[in-house]
Amino acid sequence: xxxxxxxxxxxxxxxxxxxxxxxxxxxxxxxxxxxxxxxxxxxxxxxxxxxxxxxxxxxxxxxxxxxxxxxxxxxxxxxxxxxxxxxxxxxxxxxxxxxxxxxxxxxxxxxxxxxxxxxxxxxxxxxxxxxxxxxxxxxxxxxxxxxxxxxxxxxxxxxxxxxxxxxxxxxxxxxxxxxxxxxxxxxxxxxxxxx
Numbered sequence: 001x002x003x004x005x006x007x008x009x010x011x012x013x014x015x016x017x018x019x020x021x022x023x024x025x026x027x028x029x030x031x032x033x034x035x036x037x038x039x040x041x042x043x044x045x046x047x048x049x050x051x052x053x054x055x056x057x058x059x060x061x062x063x064x065x066x067x068x069x070x071x072x073x074x075x076x077x078x079x080x081x082x083x084x085x086x087x088x089x090x091x092x093x094x095x096x097x098x099x100x101x102x103x104x105x106x107x108x109x110x111x112x113x114x115x116x117x118x119x120x121x122x123x124x125x126x127x128x129x130x131x132x133x134x135x136x137x138x139x140x141x142x143x144x145x146x147x148x149x150x151x152x153x154x155x156x157x158x159x160x161x162x163x164x165x166x167x168x169x170x171x172x173x174x175x176x177x178x179x180x181x182x183x184x185x186x187x188x189x190x191x192x193x194x195x
Contacts, residue, residue: 023057023058023059023065024056024057024058024059024195025056025057025193025195026054026055026056026057026193026194026195027054027055027056027057027160027191027192027193027194027195028053028054028055028191028192028194029051029052029053029054029055029069029071029160029189029190029191029192030050030051030052030053030189030190030191031050031051031187031188031189031190032048032049032050032051032187032188032189033048033049033050033051033073033074033075033185033186033187034046034047034048034185034186034187035047035049035075035076035077035183035184035185035186036077036183036184036185037075037077037172037181037182037183037184038180038181038182038184039173039179039180039181039182040080040179041079041080041173041179041181042077042078042079042080042181043077043078043079043080043093046185046186047076047077047078048076049073049074049075049076049097050073050074051071051072051073051074051187051189052071052072053069053070053071053072054069054070054071055067055068055069055191056068056069057108057193059108059110062110063109063110063111064107064108064109064110065108065110066105066106066107066108066120067104067105067106067108067116067118068103068104068105068106069102069103069104069105069106070101070102070103071101071102071103071104072099072100072101072102072127073099073100073101073102073124073187074097074098074099074100075097075098075099075100075183075185076095076096076097076098077095077096077098078093078094078095078096079093079094079096080093098126098141099126099127099128100124100125100126100127100145101124101125101127102122102123102124102125102145102147103122103123103124104118104120104121104122104123104149105120105121105122105123106118106119106120106149107119107120113155114154114155114156115152115153115154115155116152116153116155116162117151117152117153118149118150118151118152118153118162118164119148119149119150120148120149121146121147121148121149122145122146122147122148122149122166123144123145123146124144124145124146124147124183125143125144125145126141126142126143126144126145140173140174140175141172141173141174141181142170142171142172142173142174144170145168145170145172145183146168146169146170147166147167147168147169147183148166148167148169149164149165149166150164150165150166151163151164151165151187152164158192158193159190159191159192159193160189160190160191160192160193161189161190161191162188162189162191163186163187163188163189164186164187164189165184165185165186165187166183166184166185166186166187167182167183167184168182168183168184169182170182
């Protein structure tokens, strides 16, 4: 239900905005994620994954617009040595890969033609958990993730180079109330405009 509402809302925003926009562009992008999950159950420190997807730029004026995206993100982490004592069935020092389909809907502010500042929400849906965690932990993570995103992007002709920081706002722990798990990380990316 929540997925269909988020998807419908995103489609309506993109459709209405593209009709009224002063400029509309589409592109593809890919990059590297450095992420961690905050909480006593996980080792602190960033681990690397990837991001792939597409974006649209919808400009309302010369300086303002929105940039909705659809991305496949891989987040990686490792359980701490204390997780086995806190949660039955979860293994100590296990690598975890989380694959999310994320939809950031970012306000785009362009103080100059070559620079865009982004800020906005990101909705994420967990596609699959690490196979080890499914076997041992049985759906330890909630399916939905809500984050705030901020960053900057350089616009050089058809190419986009950017970096952003995101921080999760909701607890991902679906096992119990013993810990508070939240995603956070940095993404560095390269994009190319195709339309």
